[in-house]
Amino acid sequence: MKSIKRFALCMVLIFVMILPLAACQKKGKQTATIDKNTVYKEEMLNIKFSDDLSVYNSYFSADKVYYFGYKYNQTDGMASSVWGTVNYDGTGMTSNKLDKEGSWIERMAVSEDGDVYLLYSESFEDYSDPDNYIYENSYYLKRCDASGAEKASINLKEKYQAEWTRDIIALSDGNVLLITGDKFIVLDKDLKEVRSKAYDNFDGNFYKIKDGSMVLLAWEEGGNKLYRYDLNKFERGEEIQIPFSMSNFGMRDGCGKYDFILTDSTQVYVYNIGDTEPRALLNYVNSDIVTSGFNTIYLADDNTVYGFYNYYDDDTDGRDVARYGKYTKVAPEDVVDKKVLSLGCLWVDTDIKKRVISFNKTSSEYRIVITDYSQYDTEEDWMAGTKKFNSDVASGQAPDIVIANDPSIIHNYISKGLFADLTDYIKNDPDINFDDIFPNLIKASSYNDKIYEIVPSFTISTVAGKKSVLGDRNSWTMEEFLQFKNSLQPGMSMFADATRENMLYNFLSVNVSDYMDFGKGKCYFDTPEFVSLLEYLKEFPKSEEMYTNEYWENYDYESAESAYRENKVVLQPTSIYDIRELKYLIRGTFGEAVTFIGYPCKEGNGSSINPMASYAISAKSAYKDAAWDFVKYYYSNEYQQKLTWGIPASMAQFDENAKQSTEKPYYMDENNQKVEYDDTYYINGQEIVIEPLSEAEIAGIKEFVKSVDRISSYSEDIQNIITEDAEPFFQGQKTAEEVAKIIQSRANIYINEKQ
Structure with a gap:
C-alpha cells in the first residue's frame, strides 16, 4: 500500500494548496540539525556467500544468522532452494538443500529454542503431451534443528487441502501458527494440530509483542487498525488505539525489547503500545548506511542492532549482494559537529x-x-x-x-x-x-x-505519425489539427482506444502553458482554441463507457498491432525515454519514417519535457x-x-547512446568473440527484423529533442474543474462557448488563490 501511494505521488503529483506568503516570509529560515541520538557505527559482519547464491531473507538470533535463498547452477541455468545458518563472525556456516527439484522455500520462522520451520512448495510440470499439460503444486511444512536435521514434516495439501499459504509464525509457547489460504492452524513442535479455525476473508498481519501475546494489524476500509488477538479462540480482542498513521511504517516484532520495531525509508524506530509516538532509534543517512531499509532487524539492546539488507552497485558488478552488519550506537558527544x-x-x-x-x-x-x-x-x-x-x-x-x-x-x-x-x-x-x-x-x-x-x-511526451501521411509538417495548431482530422479517408482514425479523460489529460499536460500561467496568475480557457478542444473531446466516450467487459472480450489484438502500419490509426501518443528504443517504434510499430508532430498548440512543437x-x-x-x-x-x-x-x-552522452542505435546487438561467445544478431519485432505473429537506425535518422531525432523546450505539468484541480463544468456541453445542455466562460471564471479564481 505504501509503495503504491509513493508511486502515485511520483507520477501525478498535483498542484496543491499553496499557503499565503506575506506573513510567513517574514520568519527566518530554521536551521537544520542532526539528531545525534540516531547515529550508529556500521561494522560489516564477515559473512560471505558464494556468487551463485542469492539470499532472499535472513533471521537473527542471539548468536547466529539463519538464511534462505536460491543457488544457481551456471552450467544448466537451474536453481535450487537452500537454507542454513552462520555465526556472526562468519564461522560455522551450514548449507542445506531441499531434496527435490522444483522445491522452493516460501517462508522461514525461527523458534525461541533455535529450531527452524520451513514452509516450502514442490511443483511438477510435464510438457511431453501438448494436449495434456500437467502442473502439480504442493505445500509442505518442515521443522529442523539449526544443523539441518529434520524433526518433523507435513504435507499441507494432503492434510489441509492447502492450495496456497500465507505465513508461519513461531509462537512464544513453542507452537507455530500456520496461515493457509482459508484456515488458521496452530501446530505443536511435532507439527500435530493443536487447534484450527477456517476463515472466509482475512486481510492483515499478526505480530508478537514484548509480553509474548499476539496482536492483529487489520487492513480495513478507512485505514489500518490494531487489535489484541486471542489465538486460543481465534478471536479479536479490544482495539488498540495508535496515535499515528501506521500505514507510514513497515512493522516488525520488537525482539522482546519493545512491542514493535517500525521502519520507513530513512529511519528505524521503536514503539510500545501506549506511547504517544514512535522513537527514532537509527537514522540510515546519519549513520552512513546505504540502504532504503533493513530486510531483517535484530535489536540486541538500544546500543546494538544487527541488520540484513541487499545491496548492489558498480562495485558488485550489478549483482544483488547480501550484507550483514552490526550497528553500535555512537555517543552523542562523539558525533563530529558539522554545518x-x-x-x-x-x-x-x-x-x-x-x-x-x-x-x-x-x-x-x-x-x-x-x-x-x-x-x-x-x-x-x-x-x-x-x-x-x-x-x-x-x-x-x-x-x-x-x-x-x-x-x-x-x-x-x-x-x-x-x-x-x-x-x-x-x-x-x-x-x-x-x-x-x-x-x-x-x-x-x-x-x-x-x-x-x-x-x-x-523523457519527452509527444505524438508520432508516419511522414508519408503527415507530410513535412512538424507541428500544428488546433485549427490545422482539426482540418487534417476531417480530411481522413473512411476507416482511418486519429487515435486508437482514446477516451475523453485521457485525451484531456494529454492535451492539457503537454500544452499547459497555452492555458495557464501560474507565474503571472492568468489563465486562457475562454479562447477559440480551447472551445475547439472541447468540441473535439465531445467525440470521445468516457472511460467507463468504453472499457467495459464486452470491450475487452471482443478486443482484436492482431488488428490493434498492425493498425499503424495499415494506416487505420494515424497518431500514437509516445513517450521518448531512450533513443535506443525508438527503432522499435519506427521499424516496428509504423514500419517507416515517422515525424514527432506533437499535440496541437498555439506555437512551437506540441511536445513537452518530463523531468525525471x-x-x-x-x-x-x-x-x-x-x-x-x-x-x-x-x-x-x-x-x-x-x-x-x-x-x-x-x-555527449546522448550521442554515445545514439551510436549504439546504429549498431546491431551482439553477445560474446565462449571464445570472447563478438557475435552480432538481428533485433526482431512481432506484429500479428509475424517476425519483423529491426534494422539499426541510420546516422541521418539519429541526427533528425536529436534536432527534434532540441526543439522541445516546455515542461509538462498537470493540475488535477484544473482537470476536475474542466470535467465538471464541461459536462453540460457534453450532455448537449450548453454550448462549448458557454462552458468555456464558466471554466475560465473558476480557473481564474483558483489560480489567483494560489498566488
Whole structure:
C-alpha cells in the first residue's frame, strides 16, 4: 500500500494548496540539525556467500544468522532452494538443500529454542503431451534443528487441502501458527494440530509483542487498525488505539525489547503500545548506511542492532549482494559537529542516499540530513506530505536542497523568489561543461533567462505519425489539427482506444502553458482554441463507457498491432525515454519514417519535457555553495554515464547512446568473440527484423529533442474543474462557448488563490 501511494505521488503529483506568503516570509529560515541520538557505527559482519547464491531473507538470533535463498547452477541455468545458518563472525556456516527439484522455500520462522520451520512448495510440470499439460503444486511444512536435521514434516495439501499459504509464525509457547489460504492452524513442535479455525476473508498481519501475546494489524476500509488477538479462540480482542498513521511504517516484532520495531525509508524506530509516538532509534543517512531499509532487524539492546539488507552497485558488478552488519550506537558527544544542510523530497530512494552519504563522508565541513515528506501522509490524506512540502517552500522554510518529482513544486515558486538563481554556478563551474547540456533543457529550466533547477534526465511526451501521411509538417495548431482530422479517408482514425479523460489529460499536460500561467496568475480557457478542444473531446466516450467487459472480450489484438502500419490509426501518443528504443517504434510499430508532430498548440512543437527529477536550492539557504557542490554532481560525466533510464542532459552522452542505435546487438561467445544478431519485432505473429537506425535518422531525432523546450505539468484541480463544468456541453445542455466562460471564471479564481 505504501509503495503504491509513493508511486502515485511520483507520477501525478498535483498542484496543491499553496499557503499565503506575506506573513510567513517574514520568519527566518530554521536551521537544520542532526539528531545525534540516531547515529550508529556500521561494522560489516564477515559473512560471505558464494556468487551463485542469492539470499532472499535472513533471521537473527542471539548468536547466529539463519538464511534462505536460491543457488544457481551456471552450467544448466537451474536453481535450487537452500537454507542454513552462520555465526556472526562468519564461522560455522551450514548449507542445506531441499531434496527435490522444483522445491522452493516460501517462508522461514525461527523458534525461541533455535529450531527452524520451513514452509516450502514442490511443483511438477510435464510438457511431453501438448494436449495434456500437467502442473502439480504442493505445500509442505518442515521443522529442523539449526544443523539441518529434520524433526518433523507435513504435507499441507494432503492434510489441509492447502492450495496456497500465507505465513508461519513461531509462537512464544513453542507452537507455530500456520496461515493457509482459508484456515488458521496452530501446530505443536511435532507439527500435530493443536487447534484450527477456517476463515472466509482475512486481510492483515499478526505480530508478537514484548509480553509474548499476539496482536492483529487489520487492513480495513478507512485505514489500518490494531487489535489484541486471542489465538486460543481465534478471536479479536479490544482495539488498540495508535496515535499515528501506521500505514507510514513497515512493522516488525520488537525482539522482546519493545512491542514493535517500525521502519520507513530513512529511519528505524521503536514503539510500545501506549506511547504517544514512535522513537527514532537509527537514522540510515546519519549513520552512513546505504540502504532504503533493513530486510531483517535484530535489536540486541538500544546500543546494538544487527541488520540484513541487499545491496548492489558498480562495485558488485550489478549483482544483488547480501550484507550483514552490526550497528553500535555512537555517543552523542562523539558525533563530529558539522554545518548541517537539509534535503527535502517526497520519496527517498537508495541512489539519493548513496549520493548524500558520499557527500557527507568527503566533506569535512558540511553534512546533509534528509526529510522524506511522505512521512506526513496519513490514511485520511495521502497528499499531506505534498501539502507540507509546498507549505514549507511557500513559507520560506524550504529545505536547503529540494528534489522534486513533480516540476510544479519548483515552477510554482520561482517567480516568487523562493529558489536560488543557479545561472552563474552552472556557467562558471569548471566541473560542468555548460555547452554540453541540451540548450532546450536549459531554457525549460529557466525563468526570465535565469536558471533555477537542474534536470539530470528527462523523457519527452509527444505524438508520432508516419511522414508519408503527415507530410513535412512538424507541428500544428488546433485549427490545422482539426482540418487534417476531417480530411481522413473512411476507416482511418486519429487515435486508437482514446477516451475523453485521457485525451484531456494529454492535451492539457503537454500544452499547459497555452492555458495557464501560474507565474503571472492568468489563465486562457475562454479562447477559440480551447472551445475547439472541447468540441473535439465531445467525440470521445468516457472511460467507463468504453472499457467495459464486452470491450475487452471482443478486443482484436492482431488488428490493434498492425493498425499503424495499415494506416487505420494515424497518431500514437509516445513517450521518448531512450533513443535506443525508438527503432522499435519506427521499424516496428509504423514500419517507416515517422515525424514527432506533437499535440496541437498555439506555437512551437506540441511536445513537452518530463523531468525525471528536478534539483533546486532554497534562496534562503545559508550554505548555497555547499548545496551547489552536492547538486552539480547530477550534471557530471560520472552521473550522466550511469543513467539507465531517460534522456541524459548531456548531449555527449546522448550521442554515445545514439551510436549504439546504429549498431546491431551482439553477445560474446565462449571464445570472447563478438557475435552480432538481428533485433526482431512481432506484429500479428509475424517476425519483423529491426534494422539499426541510420546516422541521418539519429541526427533528425536529436534536432527534434532540441526543439522541445516546455515542461509538462498537470493540475488535477484544473482537470476536475474542466470535467465538471464541461459536462453540460457534453450532455448537449450548453454550448462549448458557454462552458468555456464558466471554466475560465473558476480557473481564474483558483489560480489567483494560489498566488
